[in-house]
Amino acid sequence: MKGNIIKYPRDNIDTDVIIPGQYLKVHDYAELATHAMEGLDPDFHSKVKEGDFILSGKNFGCGSSREHAPIALSHCGVKAILALSFARIFYRNSVDGAFLLPIEIDQDAYDGISEGDEIDIDVSKNEIKNITKNQTYKMKPFSEIIGKIIAAGGLFKYKPDQD
Amino acid sequence: MNIVEKILARGSGKSSVAPDDVVFADVDKVMMHDVSGPGVLKVFDKLKKQGIPVDKLWDPTKVWVAEDHFVPSADKMSAENIVKLSNFTKQYGIEKHFKYGMGQYGICHTISHEEAMVMPGDVYVGGDSHTNTTGALGAFACGLGHTDIAYVLLNGNIWFKVPETYYFKLNGKLPDHVMAKDVILKIIGDIGNDGGAYRTMQFGGSGIDEMSVESRLTLCNMTTEAGAKNGIVEPDQKVVDYLSQRGASNFNLVTGDSDAEYSKIFEYESSEMEPMIAKPFSPDNTCVVGEAPSVELDKSYIGSCTGAKYEDLVSAAKILKGRKVKIRTEILPAAISIYQRAMENGLLKIFLDAGVTVGPPTCGACCGAHMGVLAKDEICISTTNRNFPGRMGHVESQTYLSSPMVAAASAVTGKITDPRDLL
Numbered sequence: 034m035k036g037n038i039i040k041y042p043r044d045n046i047d048t049d050v051i052i053p054g055q056y057l058k059v060h061d062y063a064e065l066a067t068h069a070m071e072g073l074d075p076d077f078h079s080k081v082k083e084g085d086f087i088l089s090g091k092n093f094g095c096g097s098s099r100e101h102a103p104i105a106l107s108h109c110g111v112k113a114i115l116a117l118s119f120a121r122i123f124y125r126n127s128v129d130g131a132f133l134l135p136i137e138i139d140q141d142a143y144d145g146i147s148e149g150d151e152i153d154i155d156v157s158k159n160e161i162k163n164i165t166k167n168q169t170y171k172m173k174p175f176s177e178i179i180g181k182i183i184a185a186g187g188l189f190k191y192k193p194d195q196d
Numbered sequence: 197m198n199i200v201e202k203i204l205a206r207g208s209g210k211s212s213v214a215p216d217d218v219v220f221a222d223v224d225k226v227m228m229h230d231v232s233g234p235g236v237l238k239v240f241d242k243l244k245k246q247g248i249p250v251d252k253l254w255d256p257t258k259v260w261v262a263e264d265h266f267v268p269s270a271d272k273m274s275a276e277n278i279v280k281l282s283n284f285t286k287q288y289g290i291e292k293h294f295k296y297g298m299g300q301y302g303i304c305h306t307i308s309h310e311e312a313m314v315m316p317g318d319v320y321v322g323g324d325s326h327t328n329t330t331g332a333l334g335a336f337a338c339g340l341g342h343t344d345i346a347y348v349l350l351n352g353n354i355w356f357k358v359p360e361t362y363y364f365k366l367n368g369k370l371p372d373h374v375m376a377k378d379v380i381l382k383i384i385g386d387i388g389n390d391g392g393a394y395r396t397m398q399f400g401g402s403g404i405d406e407m408s409v410e411s412r413l414t415l416c417n418m419t420t421e422a423g424a425k426n427g428i429v430e431p432d433q434k435v436v437d438y439l440s441q442r443g444a445s446n447f448n449l450v451t452g453d454s455d456a457e458y459s460k461i462f463e464y465e466s467s468e469m470e471p472m473i474a475k476p477f478s479p480d481n482t483c484v485v486g487e488a489p490s491v492e493l494d495k496s497y498i499g500s501c502t503g504a505k506y507e508d509l510v511s512a513a514k515i516l517k518g519r520k521v522k523i524r525t526e527i528l529p530a531a532i533s534i535y536q537r538a539m540e541n542g543l544l545k546i547f548l549d550a551g552v553t554v555g556p557p558t559c560g561a562c563c564g565a566h567m568g569v570l571a572k573d574e575i576c577i578s579t580t581n582r583n584f585p586g587r588m589g590h591v592e593s594q595t596y597l598s599s600p601m602v603a604a605a606s607a608v609t610g611k612i613t614d615p616r617d618l619l
Contacts, residue, residue, distance in 0.1 A: 054586075099231070100342040121423065126342075129344050177218070
């Protein structure tokens, strides 16, 4: 899966900046997308392209359980978030709703990948290739259950009885 | 096993579970509100298109619904969401729908304890991150998103990774000027806003035994701000009495085994606790009130599931009695039952005499949605739970989090104030 990086080099990007509380009443996914990251980067919606990845620091998506957050980002075309760590409900919502891939990276990847870099994520090898800089980093493998839900295409398509 | 492991083992039909086990646990209660409810409806629409049947819930008697975020309806879209929610509960036969304007209603987490919707030992999930609150009754209480809540509504179970548990031991009774809010702010400041991530935060010790159920609710409420999966206190006679007064019976008090394991134990002395604040823009950016920056406040807000329970209002009233507020001050009891007790016991008169605007139960201003949001550059002291940029209004407004006593004292002086100065 290839895409370009939009980098927010900071920790604790919370759901209040990903999609501010005033939009919680909105349930139209396309409209939510127009307000993605509005609390942090009002230019986000004009610069994001289909297939982009966001890269950020620790505890991405902390705060509220609003599924609006991964919905807004995925409906802008964001396919994956690469972060040093994730808050649990954002992580779960991203996977169970099959909105985007939450990829845990290490400090090398965080430091090495820059805004605009073209990246190729290979989940089967737990590998991230930086095509722009010709570097390769490891991603943290998904836990067994997360891997299975992602492979199934979301929680509703996952059949636990067949395990 | 500890209490959470025992609840999840029972819920998943296993004799024992351990941290990192993945289980599908049967859910005893599920909650949604006027934000997560319409969100779940969108998921149902999507499922219908995929040919997954959504015509029947697994058990409508185990589902309850609150109206809290955008009520009284902030605008047309909010009003339509309430209509959607009402149609949903009617269609699926959900009887426990706490509608505003029709007697008891309030913030979902407040209703969970005021109406004894959740019992000790329950596996309880809600479509809101502060579902953790209700762990104070001895339940496994955990917040989930719309897809997960839709899954629970249709299947009656959901997957969990069994969390490891951090145990926070509080020794001794808190001084009168220190509230549970100060304790949880201190803890979050110490461990950071991902310090409890994916874990259970359990509270115990003589300081917790001494605490009221409402104080324990405040502690568990803000475990969310440390990233925790849930907060919990082992249930005791106080919980039984509290829920019995609210019509509950048949208790199953699950507690941990004597050899229960915790991955880490933190110990705090109540006598060393001080009034705390969290400065902008994170709940872990804490300091004692004595070291607070000297800022001119524009507003004091006493509201939300965190800071507008009955006991919170009593604490604020102690300070506001016979005084006038110097800055805009809003008090919004978190449920109608609390509003009513505040009226019957003279608290509303104290607030109104002090110049406070008293409003109806709502999450409105806490999440920057409506009914008291902040303008650019405004500075607020608030009994709520989050102070991220833009949380309570304009992205360039600022929120300091505090206990109801600190918020009330600060309302009187216009500066961040130690309640001891006014008690």
